[in-house]
Amino acid sequence: MRYFFIILSLISCVFFTKAQQLTPVLYAVASATANSNGNSMAISVGQVFACGKKNSKLQYFVGYQEQNNMFFKTRREEKKRFKIKIYPNPTKDFVKIQTKGEEKIIKYEIYNLSGQMLKAEETNFMLETNYLSLDIRSYKPGHYFVKCYFKNRINNTTLKIVKL
Structure with a gap:
């Protein structure tokens, strides 16, 4: 019609x-x-x-036609504003995830290479130190992915860690 x-x-x-x-x-x-x-x-x-x-x-x-109040962010601009560091990597026992700025991790999930979720946990992020410590001692040596969810971001971040 x-x-x-x-x-x-x-x-x-x-x-x-x-x-x-x-x-x-x-x-x-x-x-x-x-x-x-x-x-x-x-x-x-x-x-x-x-x-x-x-x-x-x-x-x-x-x-x-477009609205006057439209704006777009590029990935490059967002990368400049948002910093996340994971260390030590590779590791045998603990890995730390550190953020800079106002971004706080509210939840994380750990996956193996098969895509199986091994752990999902809401965090009690330490506001003073801006880091999260993950205990991976019980996991077998190999590659794992940590998916981080943030309080003030739409996009999530997936990080790769190597367990020795």
Whole structure:
């Protein structure tokens, strides 16, 4: 049904404008694709287009609109702001995870290479020292992954540790 309205809009734009004058007709569509006479047009959220007829040729103009208060963070900017260190690695008994800044680990999970969760625990993160100590003495030698969840971050971090 939505394709019908889009095709109808395009046809009305082509056939109901005057031949020697550009009369723009504005359309705003959420998301759709229209096909007509072997031509196709795809429109996604937020795009606005205008079309008109001049000298028997169809002309259309594509633009976009965005909010004034939008901003984006890049991974590089986030890496500069957020620092996490894991040491000693490799280790035989304990490994420490240290964060800098205001980020606090609220939960961690330890996985083996098969993806099996070995331990999941909510932390009592030491606010004064900014580090978490994990006891891995009971694990067999090999590679493990620690997935850390943070209080003020959407993204989680997965760290690799080596048990000797």
